[in-house]
Amino acid sequence: MIKGLVLMNSTSKADSEQRKTNRDRAIKAVKKDYAGFVRLSIANLINPCNRGRLADEIEKVKKEALKTPLQGVVASLKGMKIRKDR
Numbered sequence: 001m002i003k004g005l006v007l008m009n010s011t012s013k014a015d016s017e018q019r020k021t022n023r024d025r026a027i028k029a030v031k032k033d034y035a036g037f038v039r040l041s042i043a044n045l046i047n048p049c050n051r052g053r054l055a056d057e058i059e060k061v062k063k064e065a066l067k068t069p070l071q072g073v074v075a076s077l078k079g080m081k082i083r084k085d086r
Helices: 017-032 034-044 055-065 070-082
Strands: none
Touching: 017 034, 017 070, 034 055, 034 070
């Protein structure tokens, strides 16, 4: 039923205290400027030397990511913050 699965920047480890602090900052940032947060987050996933070459694809990903409701992004960040070390 599933054609594929991508686990990008994924880990089974719990967040460190610094990562938890960064998640709290991200939650504040996304609540303040949702679109800006999404655009910056997507851009930061791509090596700067490839951004020009992949500009069209990056824009498509940004538009798709912006379809995610704000509360979904916040819930994801909170979930990563509180996950247990597995």
